[in-house]
Amino acid sequence: MAKKNKKEITLDLSSDWGLAPAPESTSHIKLKKKYDLFIGGKFVKPKSGKYFDTINPATEEVLAQIAEADDKDVDLAVKSARKAYDNVWSKLSGKERGKYIYRIARLIQERAREFSVIESLDGGKTIRESRDIDIPLAAAHFFYHAGWADKLEYAFPNRKPEALGVVGQITPWNFPMLMIAWKIAPALATGNTVVLKPAETTSLTALKLAELFQDAGLPDGVVNIVTGHGTTGSHIVNHPDVNKVAFTGSTGVGKIIMKAIAGTNKKSTMELGGKAANIIMEDAPLDQAVEGVINGIFFNQGHVCCAGSRLYIQESVYPIVMRKLKDRMQALVVGDPMDKNTDIGAINSKKQLDTIKNYIKLGKAEGAEMYQPKCNLPKKGYWVPPTLFTNVAQSSTIAKEEIFGPVLAIQTFRTIDEVINKANNTPYGLSAGVWSDKGSKVFNLTSQMKAGVVWANTYNKFDPTSPFGGYKESGHGREGGMQGLEAYLKFD
Amino acid sequence: MERLEILKTYKIYIGGAFPRTESGRYYAPFVNKTPIGNICLSSRKDVRNAVVAARSAQSGWAGKSAANRSQILYRIAEILEGRRAQFQSELELQGSSKANATKEINATIDRLIYFAGWCDKVTQVFGSVNPVASSHFNFSTQEPTGVVGIIAPEDSSLLGLVSFIAPVIASGNTCVVLASENMPLCSITFAEVLATSDVPGGVVNILTGNTKELLEHFGKHMDVNAIFYGRSSDDEIKKLQTLAIDNLKRIKIKSEGDYLNDKWENPYLILDFMEVKTTWHPIEAISATGSVY
Numbered sequence: 001m002a003k004k005n006k007k008e009i010t011l012d013l014s015s016d017w018g019l020a021p022a023p024e025s026t027s028h029i030k031l032k033k034k035y036d037l038f039i040g041g042k043f044v045k046p047k048s049g050k051y052f053d054t055i056n057p058a059t060e061e062v063l064a065q066i067a068e069a070d071d072k073d074v075d076l077a078v079k080s081a082r083k084a085y086d087n088v089w090s091k092l093s094g095k096e097r098g099k100y101i102y103r104i105a106r107l108i109q110e111r112a113r114e115f116s117v118i119e120s121l122d123g124g125k126t127i128r129e130s131r132d133i134d135i136p137l138a139a140a141h142f143f144y145h146a147g148w149a150d151k152l153e154y155a156f157p158n159r160k161p162e163a164l165g166v167v168g169q170i171t172p173w174n175f176p177m178l179m180i181a182w183k184i185a186p187a188l189a190t191g192n193t194v195v196l197k198p199a200e201t202t203s204l205t206a207l208k209l210a211e212l213f214q215d216a217g218l219p220d221g222v223v224n225i226v227t228g229h230g231t232t233g234s235h236i237v238n239h240p241d242v243n244k245v246a247f248t249g250s251t252g253v254g255k256i257i258m259k260a261i262a263g264t265n266k267k268s269t270m271e272l273g274g275k276a277a278n279i280i281m282e283d284a285p286l287d288q289a290v291e292g293v294i295n296g297i298f299f300n301q302g303h304v305c306c307a308g309s310r311l312y313i314q315e316s317v318y319p320i321v322m323r324k325l326k327d328r329m330q331a332l333v334v335g336d337p338m339d340k341n342t343d344i345g346a347i348n349s350k351k352q353l354d355t356i357k358n359y360i361k362l363g364k365a366e367g368a369e370m371y372q373p374k375c376n377l378p379k380k381g382y383w384v385p386p387t388l389f390t391n392v393a394q395s396s397t398i399a400k401e402e403i404f405g406p407v408l409a410i411q412t413f414r415t416i417d418e419v420i421n422k423a424n425n426t427p428y429g430l431s432a433g434v435w436s437d438k439g440s441k442v443f444n445l446t447s448q449m450k451a452g453v454v455w456a457n458t459y460n461k462f463d464p465t466s467p468f469g470g471y472k473e474s475g476h477g478r479e480g481g482m483q484g485l486e487a488y489l490k491f492d
Numbered sequence: 493m494e495r496l497e498i499l500k501t502y503k504i505y506i507g508g509a510f511p512r513t514e515s516g517r518y519y520a521p522f523v524n525k526t527p528i529g530n531i532c533l534s535s536r537k538d539v540r541n542a543v544v545a546a547r548s549a550q551s552g553w554a555g556k557s558a559a560n561r562s563q564i565l566y567r568i569a570e571i572l573e574g575r576r577a578q579f580q581s582e583l584e585l586q587g588s589s590k591a592n593a594t595k596e597i598n599a600t601i602d603r604l605i606y607f608a609g610w611c612d613k614v615t616q617v618f619g620s621v622n623p624v625a626s627s628h629f630n631f632s633t634q635e636p637t638g639v640v641g642i643i644a645p646e647d648s649s650l651l652g653l654v655s656f657i658a659p660v661i662a663s664g665n666t667c668v669v670l671a672s673e674n675m676p677l678c679s680i681t682f683a684e685v686l687a688t689s690d691v692p693g694g695v696v697n698i699l700t701g702n703t704k705e706l707l708e709h710f711g712k713h714m715d716v717n718a719i720f721y722g723r724s725s726d727d728e729i730k731k732l733q734t735l736a737i738d739n740l741k742r743i744k745i746k747s748e749g750d751y752l753n754d755k756w757e758n759p760y761l762i763l764d765f766m767e768v769k770t771t772w773h774p775i776e777a778i779s780a781t782g783s784v785y
Contacts, residue, residue, distance in 0.1 A: 098605070102566060140559060143566075147562065147612070147613060149609075151609060151613065151759075438776070439773055439774070441776045443629050443774070444776040482617065
């Protein structure tokens with residue numbers, strides 16, 4: 001309902017437009033109280049004897065206990081992956097390997113809702129997102145890569161592609177199941193065996209996937225899942241019998257890993273941070289652009305490495321875009337991730353909540369102007385309302401550093417040259433977005449962006465056939481598409 | 493009292509339905525001097541009906557996402573795997589040994605999986621972005637040719653049939669198939685697999701009948717865009733090539749007999765029934781400086 005204010009007319013949907021709760025049922029999911037490590041096709045107790053809690057960030061309730069793998073556990077996992085590689089996996093034809101991966105894809109599709117519910121409970125993301133994006137895309141990644149297993153020579157003509165051996169993979173907490181699919185599917189399709197460590201706050205779907213591997217009859221040891229914190233990951237990175245490290249996470253940790261493997265023969269792919277520019281030209285379809293900006297920064301609570309966290313608006317349309325943006329933000333529903341009306345769920349962890357809050361404090365301290373719509377946030381759990389900052393400079397910390405939360409830094413520009421320079425003036429280069437109704441201008445901008453993925457008149461689109469990865473300090477190597485296969489192969 | 497077995501009526505497959513031939517005619521192929529059933533002797537009108545069905549299904553099939561077509565081809569393999577017993581007995585009835593029939597069924601299922609995998613890869617591998625000298629974004633990608641007539645191999649009623657159908661439909665073509673004349677049983681049972689596999693009606697249409705009678709109706713039909721011919725009669729080939737000229741049908745001939753051979757698994761069979769489309773789009777060059785970062 002429109003509410004009259006002395007200064008301006010603003011939308012306030014929170015008081016009058018209530019939505020009836022539409023909770024997703026959790027009665028059909030099966031969770032164990034305690035999860036062990038998945039090594040050699042079996043769940044085994046950790047040598048460390050240690051377990052840690054995984055909690056629901058929306059309620060702060062404990063969901064299950066997760067094993068903490070130490071160096072001995074990781075060594076066992078690598079040995080089992082090596083054995084599976086030598087004795088079974090490397091001896092299978094591409095065709096038979098592909099059939100296992102197809103099975104995995106089909107089983108994920110069959111159990112998609114269960115995985116979606118667990119993903120939302122464990123990670124705080126909305127059920128609508130996990131149900132419509134994360135889990136279906138994860139299945140699609142397995143399905144797509146299954147088909148590559150017996151067709152690799154067409155992707156790399158005259159190069160005789162061969163598997164690397166045992167690959168170590170470390171995945172993040174923002175898209176737990178999807179990132180696991182991005183890692184495991186190409187690794188298996190190209191004939192490698194895997195030791196994977198999921199993020200410590202979101203291990204559950206990885207462990208459910210382990211159960212699914214058993215159902216699929218995947219040979220023992222082809223995929224091993226060792227849960228734990230950063231130290232567990234470092235044991236994988238430093239293990240001498242790991243041929244490759246694939247990492248998705250922060251640029252800081254990525255650099256530590258690069259340092260650790262420097263001088264070894266280990267290959268690596270790094271999918272690291274980003275600070276994407278989302279550019280609105282004056283001739284853009286503004287409603288569509290505003291929707292894209294909202295999706296670009298508030299999708300998955302802003303826990304997205306390719307989030308459009310820097311918005312550049314051409315000066316002539318700045319007032320109208322700002323009004324539309326604020327109106328749209330008023331309509332966003334923040335709260336229970338399990339409610340199908342929710343747009344923005346819970347922040348993944350207490351630690352990340354503190355990080356985001358710190359950046360918001362810093363933004364204000366540096367003189368930027370903050371706007372947050374009115375939200376009734378739940379009492380328990382970790383929440384940040386959608387936030388934007390104006391009066392931001394290129395040199396502002398919130399415009400330079402990756403916040404990994406629902407915080408948007410807005411600047412303006414006059415000429416196309418100016419925005420190209422501003423957009424590219426960052427050590428990151430993962431993604432960018434451009435909005436204009438003029439095709440020739442769009443292609444000019446997309447070709448000028450120093451970024452691995454550029455979205456034009458859309459944002460945050462992902463597909464197994466489309467390579468993803470960054471320029472500069474956003475990492476190296478690509479995941480997905482034909483190019484993503486290369487990271488898991490060696491050539492004569 | 494002994495139970496009397498129910499015998500199966502073999503009908504043709506047009507637009508997702510199983511009609512009898514409009515001509516009402518039949519023929520009875522023999523194996524070892526024993527007739528194996530009354531089979532529809534399809535007519536010119538059946539061919540024409542099937543082409544109409546194929547044409548109406550074509551844009552919808554091509555319009556599905558490649559990933560979706562991939563899953564549907566995989567689904568055909570899933571359903572075929574579950575009906576192997578029936579194919580086993582029909583292949584044996586048509587004269588195959590038990591071991592060879594099993595081998596043929598396995599290879600057929602795997603062949604479908606192979607081509608399923610190509611649906612969302614073929615344009616990725618064979619398309620291109622062309623570095624034209626002017627300021628244009630210029631790319632070439634393949635699109636399905638349209639409606640394809642398939643004269644299926646005579647000597648391999650399941651594996652041969654599927655080796656011809658799978659690459660044609662993988663890219664979004666629809667087809668009208670003339671099944672093996674003397675071994676038609678598997679083709680109709682395969683139609684029943686298609687009908688229960690999420691394959692939209694009309695994408696594959698399967699006719700049984702006399703090649704001599706029907707070949708020219710395939711060749712002459714102005715709404716058939718291409719023909720995939722799997723037999724080895726020089727007369728028939730010449731006839732098709734001549735008839736095809738009227739509407740410049742693409743004619744592809746593959747007469748090799750050993751369908752178990754891996755050479756039947758390659759993406760070029762898909763490309764044979766695709767057209768290359770090139771798109772030009774301007775790139776504004778107003779920012780002459782480029783970026784310094």
